[in-house]
Structure formats: C-alpha cells, structure tokens
Amino acid sequence: MSEISWIGWCLKVDLASIIGLVLAILFVFISISLGDAGVASVKAFLDAPSAMITFGGAFAVSLTMQPDIKTFLNCLKSIKLIMKPVKSNEEEVIKQIIDLSNVARKEGLLALEEAANGQIEDEFIKKGILLIVDGTDPEFVRSILETELECIENRHKGTISFWESLGGMGPAWGMIGTLVGLINMLGNLEDINSVGPNMAVALVTTFYGSILANWICTPVATKLKSNNAVEIMLKEIVVEGLLSIQAGENPRIIEEKLKSFVSPERRKNLTSQQEGGEQ
Amino acid sequence: MSEISWIGWCLKVDLASIIGLVLAILFVFISISLGDAGVASVKAFLDAPSAMITFGGAFAVSLTMQPDIKTFLNCLKSIKLIMKPVKSNEEEVIKQIIDLSNVARKEGLLALEEAANGQIEDEFIKKGILLIVDGTDPEFVRSILETELECIENRHKGTISFWESLGGMGPAWGMIGTLVGLINMLGNLEDINSVGPNMAVALVTTFYGSILANWICTPVATKLKSNNAVEIMLKEIVVEGLLSIQAGENPRIIEEKLKSFVSPERRKNLTSQQEGGEQ
Amino acid sequence: MSEISWIGWCLKVDLASIIGLVLAILFVFISISLGDAGVASVKAFLDAPSAMITFGGAFAVSLTMQPDIKTFLNCLKSIKLIMKPVKSNEEEVIKQIIDLSNVARKEGLLALEEAANGQIEDEFIKKGILLIVDGTDPEFVRSILETELECIENRHKGTISFWESLGGMGPAWGMIGTLVGLINMLGNLEDINSVGPNMAVALVTTFYGSILANWICTPVATKLKSNNAVEIMLKEIVVEGLLSIQAGENPRIIEEKLKSFVSPERRKNLTSQQEGGEQ
Amino acid sequence: MSEISWIGWCLKVDLASIIGLVLAILFVFISISLGDAGVASVKAFLDAPSAMITFGGAFAVSLTMQPDIKTFLNCLKSIKLIMKPVKSNEEEVIKQIIDLSNVARKEGLLALEEAANGQIEDEFIKKGILLIVDGTDPEFVRSILETELECIENRHKGTISFWESLGGMGPAWGMIGTLVGLINMLGNLEDINSVGPNMAVALVTTFYGSILANWICTPVATKLKSNNAVEIMLKEIVVEGLLSIQAGENPRIIEEKLKSFVSPERRKNLTSQQEGGEQ
C-alpha cells in the first residue's frame, strides 16, 4: 500500500524492541571501551572458551528441557516475534463486530457467512462466524472458542517459559564457568602476575551469563508475555461480541459492552470514528 | 476554592511520597559526605559512564519490554501519580450512593439521570446510572461495570509491572557494570595504586542499581499498587450500590451493606455525618 | 477482675513475643561482647551514620509506600499488637453460639436481641444478631458479614505487607550503606591501617539491615499473619453459627457443625464443658 | 503382636527419614575430619558462642512468631512425626469402605453403627458413619467432613510453616553471627596471624545456619508436607466413599470410583486382594 521507505519500515517493525536492544548493547560496548586500553579493551571481553561454557551450557540444557529439537528451534526463532509490532487494535476489532451485528440484525445470521468471506481476515473471527452460521448451540460455540483461546495461551506460555528458563540458565552456567576458571587458577598460583588476568577471564563467563539473561532473555520473555496479553484480550472481545450477535442483542448494547474493554481515551476515539462511520 | 497557599499545596500533594523520597536521598547524601573527603566525597559517586551503563541499560531493556515507545513514556510519566494523594473517600462515595437511592425511591429510577448530570463528577458512577436509566438488564449492568473494573485494573497492573521490571533491571545492569569495571581492572594490574579507586568506580554501578531499585522503583510500584487497591475498592462499592438501587432495595439496607466495606472507626464517622445530613 | 500481679501481667501479654524478642537481642549482645575488646566491643556496633542510612532509608521509603503519614504511623504502632495475646477461644465462641441457638429455639429469634445486649461483647456477633432480629434475608446477612470479613482481612493484610516491605528494605538499604562505605574507603587507601576499621564500619549497615529484617520485621509480619488467621477463623465460626440459628437448625446439629472447626483434643474439652454446662 | 525385634523396629520407624538424616550428618563429619588436623578438626566446628547466636537467635524469633509457648514446643516436637512412617494404605481404606457399603446394602444404613464400633479404628470414618446413621442430610454430612478436613490441613500447615520459617531464620541468623564476627575482627587487626582463625570462627555461624536449614528444617518441612498430602487424600477417599454409601450407590460402582484414587499398579493389587477376599 505504501512504498517501502524508511518510514514504512519503521511502521512495520517494533521500534521499542529494536531501539531498546541496540541502545543497551551500545552502552555495554561504550562502557567497555572506557577501560584503560580504550576500544582494545573489548578484546578482553571476547573469549571463545567462556562463550562455549556459558552459552553452550545454557543452550544445551535448554534443549534438554524441550520435547524435541524442532520445538527448541521454533522457540529460538520466536525471538523474531518481538520485532513485529502487535497493534492492539481493539477499536478495529470492535468496529468489525458491530458491523457484523448490524448485518446480522438486518439480514439475518446467515448473511454473516458472506461478510466473513469478504472482509474478515482474522481466522479466529471467521471460525466463530462459521460456527454461528452452522446454527451451533451457543454454549457449544463458547466452549469451542474458549478451548481454542486456552490452547493458544498454552502454546504462547511454552515459548515464554523457554526464554525464562534460558534466562535462568545463563547466570547459572556463567557461574559454573567462573568456578572452573577460579579452580584452575587457584590450583596453579606460581605465577602471581597471571592472577589478575586469569581472574578477569574467569569473570567473563559471569558477564556473558548476565548479558544473556538481562539483555536478551528477560526482555524477550516480558515482551512476549505482554504481546500474548494483548492477543488474548482481542480474542476475548471477539468471543463476547460473537456470542452477543448470536444471542441477537441490540448492536448499540453490544457496542456498550465491548467498549468496556478499552481505556476511556481510546473509547472516545472509538465513538467519534464510529459516529463518523454512521453518517 | 482556597488560595494556593503552602497549606493548600500540602493538601494537594501526597506528602508521604514526597517526604519519604526526599528524606531517603538526603540520608544517602549525608552518609556519603561523612567520608574522609567530606562533601567532596560526593564527586566519587558521580560517574557518567557508570550512570550510562546502569541507568541506560536498565531503561533500554525496559523500553524493549513495552509494546511501543509511547507506552514506555506513559509508564515513566506515571511516577507523577504517586505525588497525587488518593483520598480513600469511601464515606463520600457511600453518601452519594445513599442519596441516589433516596432519589430513586422517592422519584423513580428515571430521576437519577438529572441527579447524575448535576452532582456526580465521577465518570464511572455516571456510566452506571445511565445504564440503569436506560433500563438495561441488571445482569448486563453488572457485567459491563465489572468488565470495565477488570480492564482498569489490567491497565494499572501494566504500569506497576513496568516499575517492578525496572526495579529488577537496575541491580542486574549495575552488576553488569561492575563486572565490566572489574574485568577491565583485573586485566591491567600494573599500577597497584589504581586498584582501590578502580574498584570504587566499579562499585558505583552496583550503588546506582541499588538506588534505582530501592529508592525509586520498589516504592513507586508499591504505592501504585496500594492506590490501585483503593480505587478498585471504591468502584466495587459503586457497583454494589448501583445494583442495589436498580433492584429497588431499601436505602437503609443499602447503607448497611456498603458500611461493611469500611473500618469500624470510619463507619461511626459515616453514621454521624449521615444523621447530620438527614436532619 | 484480678490484682495486677506479676502473674496477671504474664497472662495479659503475649509471652512468646516478648521472650523471643528479648532473647534474640540478648544473644546478639552477648555474641558481640565476646569480641577481643569485651563489652567495649559494643561501641563498634553503635554508629549513628550507619543507623541513619539503614534505618532512615528503609523507614523513609516505607513512608513513601503508604497512602499517608497517618497510615504509616498506624502501621508502626501495630507492633504493639504482637504483645497482645490472641486467645484462640474457639470453644468460648462456639458455646456462645450454642447458647444463642437454644435461646432462639425456645423463645424465638426476637429474644436474641436481649441476649445480644446483655452478654455479648463482640461487635461482630452483635451486628450479625441485629441483622437476624431485623428479619434480614439470610443471603443478605451472609453477604454483609462476609464483606465485612473480607474488609477486615484486607486491612490486616495492609499492615502485614508494611512489615514485609520494611523487612525487604532493611537489608537493601543496609547494602546501600555498605556500598557507600566501601566506595568512600576504596577511593582513599593511603592509610592502609584504616582499611580494617573502615571496612568494619561499612559492614555495620549490613548488620543493621539484617537485624531490622530478622529480629523485628519478619517475626512481626509472621505473628500478625498468624493472629489474623485465628481472628478470621473465629469470625467464620460466627458466620456459620448465626446463619444456622437463623435457619432454625437444631442446636445439637449446630454444635456438631461448629466442632469441626476445632482440633480433636479441644473438641473433647469443649464437649465436657458443654455437658457440664447443660446439667 | 510381634516381638520387638530389629526387623519389627524397622517396620515401625520411617527408615527413609532416619537413614537420610544420619547419612547426611555423617558425611559432614567425615568431610570435616579430612582437614589437615584429622578428627581434631572437629573442634574448630564446635563453638558455643556461634551456636548461641545462630541457633539461639533463630529459635528465639521463631518463638516470637508462634501464638504461645505451648504451640512453639508442640511444633518442635512435631519433628518426631517424620520418624513415624505414614503408611499410604489407600487399599485398606478402600476395602473398609467397600465392606461398609456391602453391609449397608444388605442390612441397611443402621447396621453401619455396629460395624463402626467393631472394626473401625479411624476416628474420622467413625464420625462420618455416626452422622450417616443419625440420618443427617447428605449436604450437611459433606459440609461437616470437609470443614474438618480443611481444619486438619490448616493445623498441619501451621507446623509446616514453623519449620519453613525456622529454615529461613537459620541462614539469616548465621549471617548476623558472621557479620558480628567480621566486624569484631576488622576492628582489631593488629595481630595479623589471628585473622585466619578469627575468620574461620566467623564462618562457623554461617555453617551452623546452613546445617540447620538444609539438614533439618527443609527436609522436615518437606516430609511433613508429603505426609499431610497422603493423610488428606486418604480422608478424601473416605468422604467420597461414605457419601456414596449414604446415597445407596452400588458397591461395585463405589469400588470403581475409589480405585481412581490409586495408581494402576496398586489398583491391580487391590483387585486381586479384593477378589481373594470375596471368595
């Protein structure tokens, strides 16, 4: 719809995620560079064996925790999800529901099928409409949609707990790495000059573990949790709305009901757009 | 209504919040100044790179956790809310409800509309009254008001969990900063005299992280939680009261019901005022 | 009723609280006095600046967490409550209820009013009886009494969480104090002989924080929680009992019902006293 | 019934508890004896002042947390309970219930009274049978038995939380003792040779705290929790079974119902014994 310009790209990605992650690692980099050796100090923070035991150990046991390798890879890929903005477009969903309720009131429940095939892209709304059009029992429609809601939430929770476990394993394996470094060092103290650098190397694994947990895992888990909350709430609005349509409730009342889900500021916004649309 | 005098200002702000925060930071300042170098010791506690990695890192990943930049800024602004006293004026709300119940009993439910437009400022009570006046089904009034209550609480919880996450990220990034400082220091131990001051600088990030968590984030989160509890309880009183009015219950019984929500001391206070008002 | 003798005083205070707190601080004192300097070692543990940052900081942010200064002071005063023994007199309450049920059975529900004004001191039982005498709907009596129960519990929880927060803030501000001490010390290492004593002073704040948390806050919070559980259980017995009386249940069945709330040993005790009372 | 032989004693005590506790402390003892000074090293781990502040402090504040001294002593005595094996004899209970259901079916509910007085030793089953024989309303029987179940669980939880609190206070007061030792030591560093031994003494309190928590408190609390779960489950089987008997359900169906509570292996075992018993 718009040329893929810089602005267009910005609208398509979750700027909060990207800016946050980039800034945080930039601060770490600058902070390291302020050491006595300048930018060369960064070298002291790049240590392959330290990375192996911290990241390797944490990822390996996280693999063990997953049902199979494919699920593990899918969980890793889920990091992309934090780059995709979740538009919490409650207003749009509510308008769709109200439009549908108007159609149902004027042309009957069967007319919803056509509407569903035409405008609606969301698979969840479509499924609900088809159940209604099929004349399914309301109690049953609610039960099917709510089971689906619950299963979506369970799948999301699986991914979230992957990132939380990894965030716990990071510092744990960082500490294991530091213990290995310290024990190796303490067993061979002949060269007293090597104590400082050896200790520095031992601490790098703790540093890696902290970075893994606090730069990646905790933010990703929290973001996914927040995205999940938004998605579940949108779907709850849909369930309430569709059941009201099936019950043949007045569109005005349905609007009132669904507006309780959004904040007062957004609600005003919704009403004005709504009234604009009604002209 | 009153001239903006010193006392007026005190009544308008949350003195507990302000006095607490000011005292705490004052104690830190005095404590620092008691160092060997006197007030000049404060210099050792002001270190821009340390601030960058601790505050920068913590705020950056907190940004990542939020759905978008606007929400992040709103969460930051919510710190102002702890300065605004939340008058837990249950007594006033209960009196309003009882007045409304008297109006409804004497002049009918429709008379509530006028009352609502006149005296009542609270949007939530207004909305409830309009639903009642519209002759909405009681089950439905309850459902709408409770959905709204739940969504208000969810929005509050979003802000509260922002401050809690930030309070967790403060010490975490403080420790990352300290690790960076230690590793840089340990890698270059030639000048043994610089070990002490370097170590001091490394600890400043831990200090910043602790201050961020224990001076700002935890108190703010706890205060907002407590304010939320008061607001939700007031709104629950309103829901119970309005539904009782709609059910045509006796004003005396409604009073008895709502008085269960307040503590015995306040209850007596309520009764006396109430009786005064009835004269 | 009894002369204020030593034994009388012991019966009136919560000896467990007092003995526990006194013994604990005594052990700390003795432990300190066993240092090389004997009792004079205590001096090293008394440091006004350390007290200021640890206690001052912890109390100041705890003030910030409270809705207003008055609530904060009330929470502080609640420490007195752990000195007052909560007699978990389920037996007595059960006997009162059974007596009331006998009165109601023989002389009718209205006769309860007189009984209530005469023997009963507990405000909660009185309120319940008055509601019953007024002929209030049972569903409604339960709802009012349970709302009151919930609000009492909420108020107690507010006080308990004050002590828990303070118990968390103690060690946190103790660590802030220690960091201030360490940073001040590390910045000025010229006099190597002062390192030990300076470090000792820095640790005093951690010591203060631990004492605040583990000598005062955690025990007080736990005690108040336990007292709350006893009080709520007593009130639940009252609610069940009064509703059974209102429903006109057989006093023998009511007794059976309420006896389920107490432990077998106490139950036997109750029965014997009960039978004694019936003679 | 059997001579008090070694095997008999083994069957009467909880071998898991005893072997576990003895082995753990044995390992600690051997580990200490492997120090340079051999068994004499144990001396360094026996320090009365350290024991006083760690155990004394932890037990004293635990006393404060209890409602009265008697409850505190009862909680301490509850450690004996982990020595008594809780036979999770679901099979036996289920067989008793099925026998009772056969009696009730053939000879009527009233015949249960005799059966109860004869075979049954468990007070809880007896109480339930008496309620049934008295012709109590089923809803009411369930309510009485479940209130009792809940109160039993509450009393168990009180004891469990005593051991959990004590397990938290152990390391806390161990740290207070270590801080006292360190501060005393750091204030008097003249004799550099005493630093090592003094530091060792300071660490003994931390050692005592860890032992108290990880050798005694956590295992005892976990064991009591597990015992509680078994006891509650047995009582739930009884409640379900007795209510089914009162409802006059078919013994075969009752058997099916109660068998769901046990694992498949035990279930087979139950069936065979059952059929054996039916021959």
Added chain:
Amino acid sequence: MSEISWIGWCLKVDLASIIGLVLAILFVFISISLGDAGVASVKAFLDAPSAMITFGGAFAVSLTMQPDIKTFLNCLKSIKLIMKPVKSNEEEVIKQIIDLSNVARKEGLLALEEAANGQIEDEFIKKGILLIVDGTDPEFVRSILETELECIENRHKGTISFWESLGGMGPAWGMIGTLVGLINMLGNLEDINSVGPNMAVALVTTFYGSILANWICTPVATKLKSNNAVEIMLKEIVVEGLLSIQAGENPRIIEEKLKSFVSPERRKNLTSQQEGGEQ
C-alpha cells in the same frame, strides 16, 4: 517392527534430552581442559570427599523427604523418562475418538466394547469406554475419569518436586562443603602456599552443587513437567471426546470440538489425513 538400526534407535529415544545433556557436560570438560595443565586439569575437579559431602548430603536429605526408600529409588529411576520421547500425538488420539464416535453412531454404544478390545491400546481410553458401555451415568463417568486424571498429575508432581528439591539441595550442600573447606583452611594458615590449592578444593563442592542443579535436576524437572502437560492434555481430549460420544453428539461436531485443542498448523494436517481416511 523395524530393525534396530541407528535411525530406529534415534526415533526411539528423546534426542533433545540426550544431545543437550551430552553437549553440556562436554562443554564443561573442554572448558576445564583449557586450564594451564591441559587435560590433566580435570584431576583438580575430581575429589572424592567433595563429591561425598555435596552429592552424599544432597541425596541423603532428599531420601529423608520421601515417604520411603522405594519411592526414593523410583524417583531416581524416573530420570530414564526424559530419554523416552513423548509423542504429542493429539492427531492420532483425535482420530481414534472420531472413529469411535462413528462406530457408536452407526452400531450403538455397545459396539464400542469390541472396538475397545480390538484397536485401542491406551488403558485410559479403554477404561472410559467400558464405563460408557456399562451404561454408567455421564456425570459419574466424568467424575471417575477426572479423579484419575488428577491422581496421575499428583503422582507426576511428586516426581517433579523430587528433582526440584534435589536441585535446591545441590547448591546448598555444595556451600556447606565449601564452608567446611574454608573453615578447615583458615584455621591452619601456616603454609601460605597451600592456600590457593586448598581454596580450589573448597570451591569444588560449590562446582559440584551447581552441576547437579543446572546440568541434571533443573533440566530433568522441566522436561518431566513438560511431558506431564502433554500427557494430561491428551487425556483431557479423551475425556471430552468420550463424554461427547456418550451424549450421542454428531461426529463432525466432536471433530470440531477436539480440533480446538491443537495448533492451526497441526489442525490442517489433521483434516487432510482425516479426509484421506474417509475416502
């Protein structure tokens, strides 16, 4: 069914568990070997007394926590379960249920018995079918199956909490070992050259504790939790499906209902196979 080839073995074991655990310990081994002494460094990490107090202590108190020695051994053996892949074959279960619903619709509920004896291997489905065939009351079928579900989950939770407790006891007893090592060392500081190696030995117990917790216990507990969730969900599908069959619901509707339990991708897969099967 297939020759026991390498691929066959891979299909039969949980590769994620094995690869994860092997990789993690390999990383630890390589990391140790990178010490100054090369592979010989491993010697410093093998210390029988350290193993005795850390593993011995942790396992001993874990034994104490279990009801009896047999349960303890069973919990230990449960580690094998993480090697067995839990095929989350919701599709297959759903197809079985739909096949059964077709049988029931065409040939009546009694025909299910034959089907159950023929194709079905799962004991839980069999039990449900037999209950239905016996003409058991639906409410009762649900109650029996759900009690069984709950008891299965309770047994799983027992095993999971064993691994969680052991994972907590590992680091705790590692720290006890380190304290023993430090106290022994600090009491005999004459030979300053032995401090480093002694300290290294003291740290080995902390290392063992971390490895026990983060290499074995936490991954095993998490895996078992995830396996439990899959099994419970499969059984919930069975319960819903069987009850729908008993209620005589339309196979198409049952399919729709059960499909809500699986993710959209799998659902498509299910439909295609399903339609293939219907040809």
